[in-house]
Amino acid sequence: xxxxxxxxxxxxxxxxxxxxxxxxxxxxxxxxxxxxxxxxxxxxxxxxxxxxxxxxxxxxxxxxxxxxxxxxxxxxxxxxxxxxxxxxxxxxxxxxxxxxxxxxxxxxxxxxxxxxxxxxxxxxxxxxxxxxxxxxxxxxxxxxxxxxxxxxxxxxxxxxxxxxxxxxxxxxxxxxxxxxxxxxxxxxxxxxxxxxxxxxxxxxxxxxxxxxxxxxxxxxxxxxxxxxxxxxxxxxxxxxxxxxxxxxxxxxxxxxxxxxxxxxxxxxxxxxxxxxxxxx
Amino acid sequence: xxxxxxxxxxxxxxxxxxxxxxxxxxxxxxxxxxxxxxxxxxxxxxxxxxxxxxxxxxxxxxxxxxxxxxxxxxxxxxxxxxxxxxxxxxxxxxxxxxxxxxxxxxxxxxxxxxxxxxxxxxxxxxxxxxxxxxxxxxxxxxxxxxxxxxxxxxxxxxxxxxxxxxxxxxxxxxxxxxxxxxxxxxxxxxxxxxxxxxxxxxxxxxxxxxxxxxxxxxxxxxxxxxxxxxxxxxxxxxxxxxxxxxxxxxxxxxxxxxxxxxxxxxxxxxxxxxxxxxxxxxxxxxxxxxxxxxxxxxxxxxxxxxxxxxxxxx
Numbered sequence: 001x002x003x004x005x006x007x008x009x010x011x012x013x014x015x016x017x018x019x020x021x022x023x024x025x026x027x028x029x030x031x032x033x034x035x036x037x038x039x040x041x042x043x044x045x046x047x048x049x050x051x052x053x054x055x056x057x058x059x060x061x062x063x064x065x066x067x068x069x070x071x072x073x074x075x076x077x078x079x080x081x082x083x084x085x086x087x088x089x090x091x092x093x094x095x096x097x098x099x100x101x102x103x104x105x106x107x108x109x110x111x112x113x114x115x116x117x118x119x120x121x122x123x124x125x126x127x128x129x130x131x132x133x134x135x136x137x138x139x140x141x142x143x144x145x146x147x148x149x150x151x152x153x154x155x156x157x158x159x160x161x162x163x164x165x166x167x168x169x170x171x172x173x174x175x176x177x178x179x180x181x182x183x184x185x186x187x188x189x190x191x192x193x194x195x196x197x198x199x200x201x202x203x204x205x206x207x208x209x210x211x212x213x214x215x216x217x218x219x220x221x222x223x224x225x226x227x228x229x230x231x232x233x234x235x236x237x238x239x240x241x242x243x244x245x246x247x248x249x250x251x252x253x254x255x256x257x258x259x260x261x262x263x264x265x266x267x268x269x270x271x272x273x274x275x276x277x278x279x280x
Numbered sequence: 281x282x283x284x285x286x287x288x289x290x291x292x293x294x295x296x297x298x299x300x301x302x303x304x305x306x307x308x309x310x311x312x313x314x315x316x317x318x319x320x321x322x323x324x325x326x327x328x329x330x331x332x333x334x335x336x337x338x339x340x341x342x343x344x345x346x347x348x349x350x351x352x353x354x355x356x357x358x359x360x361x362x363x364x365x366x367x368x369x370x371x372x373x374x375x376x377x378x379x380x381x382x383x384x385x386x387x388x389x390x391x392x393x394x395x396x397x398x399x400x401x402x403x404x405x406x407x408x409x410x411x412x413x414x415x416x417x418x419x420x421x422x423x424x425x426x427x428x429x430x431x432x433x434x435x436x437x438x439x440x441x442x443x444x445x446x447x448x449x450x451x452x453x454x455x456x457x458x459x460x461x462x463x464x465x466x467x468x469x470x471x472x473x474x475x476x477x478x479x480x481x482x483x484x485x486x487x488x489x490x491x492x493x494x495x496x497x498x499x500x501x502x503x504x505x506x507x508x509x510x511x512x513x514x515x516x517x518x519x520x521x522x523x524x525x526x527x528x529x530x531x532x533x534x535x536x537x538x539x540x541x542x543x544x545x546x547x548x549x550x551x552x553x554x555x556x557x558x559x560x561x562x563x564x565x566x567x568x569x570x571x572x573x574x575x576x577x578x579x580x581x582x583x584x585x586x587x588x589x590x591x592x593x594x
Contacts, residue, residue: 063349067347109375109376110376111376111377117347118343118347118372118376119371119372119375119376121371122367122371125340125343125368125371125372128336128337128340128341128343128344129340129341129343129344129347129372130344131340131341131344132340132341132342132343132344132345132346132347132348132352133344133345133347133348134344135329135341135344135345135348136344136345136347136348136349136350137348139305139326139327139348139350140348140349158336159334159336159337159340159368162331162332162334162336162337163337163340163341165331165332165334165337166329166331166332166334166337166341169331170329
């Protein structure tokens with residue numbers, strides 16, 4: 001396994017903070033979006049887009065590129081921010097998110113936005129689609145890997161587990177799922193709405209290798225993604241413990257911030273907190 | 281023309297086409313013995329994926345394969361593919377415009393043995409309501425086989441609706457087909473019978489009965505319900521002044537609905553829509569008697585044509 005220098009970790013943490021600021025700004029401007037689940041995924045998305053994924057924004061259809069599917073498509077803000085910062089389209093487009101003639105839809109649309117691998121937003125599809133894409137890679141003899149970012153509430157949907165069975169049956173070692181386990185969904189805490197626990201056991205029982213990390217610890221996320229490359233008998237899921245609304249005190253762990261934009265005063269406070277976080 | 285089950289015609293053709301086109305992959309949901317994809321599975325095991333009784337998953341896996349450049353044929357019973365998996369079809373196939381071919385076996389009443397749980401009598405309605413979808417209903421085994429390469433080489437979502445049964449043979453090997461182009465099987469000037477699927481053969485028999493009464497019926501086979509061949513239908517409306525539609529599907533939203541929508545554009549002529557009444561059917565010992573019992577008998581077509589003629593003259 002590669003040892004990653006601290007400088008890379010620091011850089012990726014700064015990327016995560018930048019993605020949080022972008023997401024917050026986008027949701028505030030549009031007066032719509034999902035702050036909680038965008039903020040919880042910041043480190044995961046930063047590590048993927050700014051280190052792990054083999055991408056070429058100049059050649060977005062490069063056949064051997066790694067594929068990323070945002071199964072939790074509600075967190076489109078942070079995906080768009082990452083694609084823009086990675087060079088797929090100009091960051092100024094982020095300010096026009098959701099406008100009638102803007103290529104950035106409420107939820108990701110593969111036909112409208114360069115870099116979006118799959119249209120998502122109605123939850124539950126990522127694992128099964130990722131399995132199909134991983135199968136295609138194997139059939140074509142291409143070395144790409146498929147990464148699927150799942151929400152936790154989403155894992156209440158049966159088709160997630162149908163897909164998990166299919167991925168295990170075909171031993172799709174080129175498929176890695178990351179579960180953003182922030183513990184909060186639209187109507188309240190996941191453990192109250194429909195408990196997933198023991199979710200690690202569930203994934204193991206479905207034939208997956210399970211890695212468990214602190215999803216806000218950049219080094220842990222990075223090393224888990226590297227470890228998944230070395231698993232050669234099963235697909236891998238990284239269960240990433242995260243905090244919904246991470247980085248903004250009044251949003252953290254509060255289901256009210258699942259899909260609500262901040263008002264002006266809240267926005268100012270949130271920006272201040274995220275900027276302070278960068279200085280700390 | 282031999283009478284072989286439509287599903288067999290399809291299953292053999294799929295296996296043969298697999299030899300020609302290495303990009304074709306086939307998925308099934310524990311029905312390969314029924315849908316006859318086992319022919320493909322035996323020849324190309326590395327390109328065949330059985331995901332078990334999980335149609336939504338099958339459609340999503342097919343979507344992934346399509347994203348990766350393959351041409352997936354996803355097979356299941358029509359009732360499950362068009363209903364249980366319809367959200368996957370809407371979101372991940374139609375909206376995302378992925379190149380997935382949905383092959384719906386046991387459509388209509390053709391699973392007569394199992395009854396209404398396995399009948400698919402609203403699938404044309406819900407599939408044709410989806411933007412980007414192409415809906416194709418072959419009339420017999422020869423035609424079902426002929427669609428395999430055409431559907432594979434067309435870029436975009438397709439719903440291919442197959443019967444379990446051996447429908448009345450209509451076509452011989454010289455058949456030429458094109459998506460969206462209806463076939464005039466019999467010229468006629470008094471009335472037009474627009475039929476699809478298993479009702480095409482029955483409509484040809486009805487035309488013979490009508491001829492005995494001196495009624496000259498035109499027979500149009502509309503295999504592509506969407507996009508509909510408006511030109512052919514409107515021309516028939518203009519030239520014959522009245523239409524009957526005939527389909528092994530609910531009278532709500534199927535071929536009859538599509539034709540009615542077309543007629544309102546320019547030729548609102550008398551139209552009788554023959555199909556399964558807006559109700560659940562029942563179990564039977566063979567498909568033909570069930571179709572007859574559901575009002576799809578040859579004599580029902582004849583009667584509908586007579587009604588149209590009476591309305592024309594009124």
